[in-house]
Amino acid sequence: MIRKASLIMVALALIAVLPFTVFAGGEQEKTVPEEVVVYASVDEANAKKILDAFTEDTGIKVAFVHLSSGPAFSRIQAEGNNPQADVWLGAPSENHILAKEEGLTLEYKSDDYENLGAQFKDPDGYWRCFYMNPMAFGVNTEALEKAGAPMPTSWADLTNPVYEGLIQAPTPQASGTAYNIIASLVTMMGEDEAFDYMADLNSNIQTYTSSGTGPSKAVAVGQCAIGIQFTPAFFQFISEGYPLEVVFPKEGVGFEAPAVSIIKGGKNTAAAKILVDWLVSKDGQDVLSEANTFFYPVNPAAQLADGMPAFESLKTVSFDVEWAGSNKERLVERWVNEVLAAK
Amino acid sequence: MKEKLQQIKLLSRDPVLLTVIIAILVSLVLFILYPLSKVIIVSVYPKGEFTVDFLAKVVTSWHLRQAFFNSLLMGVLTAVFGSLVGFIFAFTITRTNIPFKKFFNLMAIIPIISPPFIGALAIIMLFGNNGFITSTIFGLSNFKIYGIRGLLFAQIVTFFPVAYITLKGVLESISPTLEDAAMDLGGSRFKVFKRVTLPLAVPGLASAMLILFIETLADFGNPLILAGSRFPILSVQAYLEITGMYNLPKGAALAFALLIPSLTAFFIQKYWVSKKQYVTITGKPTVSSIKLVSPVVKWLLFATVSLFALVIIMIYATIMWGAFVNIWGSDNTFTLRHFYYVFGVGFEAVKDTLIIAGVSTPISGFMGMVIAFLVVRKRFPGKQFMEISSLLSFAVPGTVIGIGYILAFNDYPIMLTGTLSILLLNFIFRYIPVGIQSGIAVLRQVDPSIEEAAIDLGADSRSTFRRVTLPLMIPAFFSGLIYSFVRAMTAISAAIFLVSSKWNLMTVQIMSQVNSGRLGAAAAFSLVLVLIILIAILFIRSLISYRYGKLGGTMLKI
Numbered sequence: 001m002i003r004k005a006s007l008i009m010v011a012l013a014l015i016a017v018l019p020f021t022v023f024a025g026g027e028q029e030k031t032v033p034e035e036v037v038v039y040a041s042v043d044e045a046n047a048k049k050i051l052d053a054f055t056e057d058t059g060i061k062v063a064f065v066h067l068s069s070g071p072a073f074s075r076i077q078a079e080g081n082n083p084q085a086d087v088w089l090g091a092p093s094e095n096h097i098l099a100k101e102e103g104l105t106l107e108y109k110s111d112d113y114e115n116l117g118a119q120f121k122d123p124d125g126y127w128r129c130f131y132m133n134p135m136a137f138g139v140n141t142e143a144l145e146k147a148g149a150p151m152p153t154s155w156a157d158l159t160n161p162v163y164e165g166l167i168q169a170p171t172p173q174a175s176g177t178a179y180n181i182i183a184s185l186v187t188m189m190g191e192d193e194a195f196d197y198m199a200d201l202n203s204n205i206q207t208y209t210s211s212g213t214g215p216s217k218a219v220a221v222g223q224c225a226i227g228i229q230f231t232p233a234f235f236q237f238i239s240e241g242y243p244l245e246v247v248f249p250k251e252g253v254g255f256e257a258p259a260v261s262i263i264k265g266g267k268n269t270a271a272a273k274i275l276v277d278w279l280v281s282k283d284g285q286d287v288l289s290e291a292n293t294f295f296y297p298v299n300p301a302a303q304l305a306d307g308m309p310a311f312e313s314l315k316t317v318s319f320d321v322e323w324a325g326s327n328k329e330r331l332v333e334r335w336v337n338e339v340l341a342a343k
Numbered sequence: 344m345k346e347k348l349q350q351i352k353l354l355s356r357d358p359v360l361l362t363v364i365i366a367i368l369v370s371l372v373l374f375i376l377y378p379l380s381k382v383i384i385v386s387v388y389p390k391g392e393f394t395v396d397f398l399a400k401v402v403t404s405w406h407l408r409q410a411f412f413n414s415l416l417m418g419v420l421t422a423v424f425g426s427l428v429g430f431i432f433a434f435t436i437t438r439t440n441i442p443f444k445k446f447f448n449l450m451a452i453i454p455i456i457s458p459p460f461i462g463a464l465a466i467i468m469l470f471g472n473n474g475f476i477t478s479t480i481f482g483l484s485n486f487k488i489y490g491i492r493g494l495l496f497a498q499i500v501t502f503f504p505v506a507y508i509t510l511k512g513v514l515e516s517i518s519p520t521l522e523d524a525a526m527d528l529g530g531s532r533f534k535v536f537k538r539v540t541l542p543l544a545v546p547g548l549a550s551a552m553l554i555l556f557i558e559t560l561a562d563f564g565n566p567l568i569l570a571g572s573r574f575p576i577l578s579v580q581a582y583l584e585i586t587g588m589y590n591l592p593k594g595a596a597l598a599f600a601l602l603i604p605s606l607t608a609f610f611i612q613k614y615w616v617s618k619k620q621y622v623t624i625t626g627k628p629t630v631s632s633i634k635l636v637s638p639v640v641k642w643l644l645f646a647t648v649s650l651f652a653l654v655i656i657m658i659y660a661t662i663m664w665g666a667f668v669n670i671w672g673s674d675n676t677f678t679l680r681h682f683y684y685v686f687g688v689g690f691e692a693v694k695d696t697l698i699i700a701g702v703s704t705p706i707s708g709f710m711g712m713v714i715a716f717l718v719v720r721k722r723f724p725g726k727q728f729m730e731i732s733s734l735l736s737f738a739v740p741g742t743v744i745g746i747g748y749i750l751a752f753n754d755y756p757i758m759l760t761g762t763l764s765i766l767l768l769n770f771i772f773r774y775i776p777v778g779i780q781s782g783i784a785v786l787r788q789v790d791p792s793i794e795e796a797a798i799d800l801g802a803d804s805r806s807t808f809r810r811v812t813l814p815l816m817i818p819a820f821f822s823g824l825i826y827s828f829v830r831a832m833t834a835i836s837a838a839i840f841l842v843s844s845k846w847n848l849m850t851v852q853i854m855s856q857v858n859s860g861r862l863g864a865a866a867a868f869s870l871v872l873v874l875i876i877l878i879a880i881l882f883i884r885s886l887i888s889y890r891y892g893k894l895g896g897t898m899l900k901i
Binding site: 208239242336 | 468568580591674
């Protein structure tokens with residue numbers, strides 16, 4: 001009897017679990033005017049912060065679905081004849097270049113567009129970047145002091161033997177961040193010089209991390225004094241109170257800058273244009289620091305969060321995305337052979 | 344064939360049983376086999392075209408090949424040394440009369456919680472460049488923690504508790520009276536250990552090593568911090584490919600590569616070692632005078648476990664330090680702000696974790712017991728299939744399962760990503776083997792003669808089951824539950840791919856707190872997690888000993 005009862009319970013448990021698994025997703029899509037539908041490839045928490053601020057500022061409601069860049073692109077492509085969204089927010093610019101080439105996005109120029117630096121927009125007006133994460137040195141001032149080393153100000157400084165075993169950086173074998181370092185150094189110095197430089201630097205490196213955000217953690221706990229990576233994690237540690245300082249090396253740094261495009265044929269194109277303008281306007285850019293996104297603004301007029309070095313100290317280096325993509329395998333292999341093996 | 348038909352005929356007379364069997368078979372296919380096959384399919388059919396490009400990368404790329412071998416090496420070394428440490432603890436606690444046994448038992452269980460990243464960071468703060476032990480005490484200025492040395496140390500500390508729990512159960516079930524008898528027959532202590540105790544423990548050792556091997560293959564929390572670029576690890580690469588580069592086919596191919604050694608180990612264990620199972624349960628009291636260990640060896644063992652306990656205390660003291668001071672490692676002002684954060688912003692995750700673990704473990708344990716019951720006592724077509732496929736999820740690294748689930752349930756017809764269901768299903772099917780194993784063990788332990796005796800004494804079969812069989816099953820069922828509850832509360836390698844902003848887990852929160860710079864909050868989360876788990880264990884234990892006091896006693900000392 002009891003065995004039978006227990007069997008029935010299992011059957012019930014299964015029946016209970018199975019059906020509420022089948023439906024999920026597909027909750028938005030209301031045709032309220034003054035609404036805009038966004039596919040957000042920015043991480044969900046930050047997308048929500050930014051878009052909530054937009055609604056508060058303009059009264060335009062935002063319905064957004066979080067999709068990482070690959071799925072977002074294929075969805076926009078698949079919906080080409082009947083677009084369900086109006087704006088694609090986030091994802092690195094090469095995705096937006098592709099969307100432009102496939103004719104999925106709309107050309108739009110405005111005053112706010114004209115105010116942006118050339119490295120942050122498509123010359124034809126199809127996409128623009130709305131924040132950036134520059135590469136930087138994150139320095140643990142206590143650990144640096146303990147090691148008796150001076151504050152570095154340039155890439156050239158880092159090869160000074162005084163920094164031996166004090167620096168961490170990600171490895172390009174596993175991390176896109178690290179490849180950004182290589183590509184920008186090659187763009188700045190020329191390929192052979194860049195590899196000579198990295199081989200020199202290698203003798204000061206304590207370890208290369210698999211993850212692009214690995215160095216910041218070691219810097220925070222004082223395991224090493226200097227970490228090289230994109231800035232958000234450094235700013236986060238600073239806002240928590242860790243004894244970190246961010247330095248932009250004076251020769252210049254690479255950056256990643258997610259872009260935004262208006263999807264062609266969307267139902268709320270007027271609202272989409274307002275959103276895209278707002279994102280790069282001073283109001284929109286101020287939200288980046290007000291909402292603690294730890295993203296660096298692309299508009300020099302915007303306010304900076306605590307610990308962010310002045311806009312003037314940042315010299316960005318952009319490289320040709322297509323060149324970087326097609327040379328990746330070769331450059332990473334050269335890095336393994338010439339840099340990693342240099343020790 | 345005729346036999347099969349006969350079985351089906353018999354089944355059709357019992358529609359409830361038939362429904363249950365079909366429901367279980369369907370769900371095993373859907374939630375274990377389908378996601379795994381999806382991993383393989385996506386890695387060779389990424390865009391509807393057959394290609395071995397992604398798989399070939401594992402072979403042709405020096406870095407990935409190295410990562411593959413390092414993962415195997417780390418898996419084997421952790422399995423061997425972790426089981427050794429687990430065995431030393433289990434042996435010392437069950438076979439000697441050292442003082443503070445309860446304390447050492449606790450020390451051997453706590454690291455099972457091993458908060459991702461925070462454990463590794465604590466090790467860095469103790470043994471790293473500016474580490475408390477290496478730099479402050481020993482004055483080493485440039486101690487190299489990265490690579491195989493630091494990682495192996497972290498993995499042993501993290502995973503030996505799993506071996507300890509398994510081996511303690513095994514050693515407890517080997518009656519010390521056997522050893523006493525062998526010594527009375529003139530065997531020396533070492534000979535008795537070598538010829539009696541060790542052979543009896545071999546199956547337990549083998550399964551402990553298998554679990555450690557698979558868990559180590561799946562783990563990326565410790566390697567992400569401690570491996571360094573000269574010692575790449577495959578699960579880390581798979582994790583980074585999927586969460587960092589959104590390259591699903593490549594991530595799936597790497598997961599596929601992880602699947603091969605773990606399945607091999609699983610089948611070796613299943614068909615080779617399990618044939619060597621010895622059962623020594625007699626139901627008779629097993630009072631021993633504990634003579635196996637000489638005083639010298641006893642104090643040597645005591646020193647060894649004390650040393651390990653010291654390391655574990657230091658690691659958790661370091662975490663506690665991080666949780667209660669303003670800035671870990673640089674501002675030692677006492678503060679509770681990290682706990683305010685955990686119970687404020689982070690409390691959702693605490694709640695979610697309790698709901699998910701609380702709902703999934705009983706269902707999982709119950710299904711496991713039912714499958715065990717069906718497999719041991721019933722005959723039906725597909726029995727073998729049911730047994731193998733339900734045990735399979737145990738043999739698959741969490742990373743692979745997690746990747747399989749997002750591939751399988753991300754799209755029509757079953758859209759589950761971002762829901763509670765996907766997390767529940769993952770945990771239910773992941774820990775079914777725990778229920779099956781304890782279920783099978785129980786059904787074998789319950790000697791029919793005990794039931795017959797009850798009937799001879801005048802009980803009918805229903806009250807025999809209720810008063811004799813059920814009380815015997817329930818304690819084992821619950822102690823299986825404790826294990827899977829702890830695993831569900833602490834698992835991360837699969838769950839990391841399945842959480843969403845609506846449903847989050849504490850372990851994933853710990854990881855993302857570290858990523859967003861709140862090391863103190865992450866440490867506080869870790870302490871809360873340890874506390875919840877200890878309370879849960881105590882609660883379940885006292886619940887059973889209250890209800891089934893005498894019978895439950897020995898089975899519940901995890």
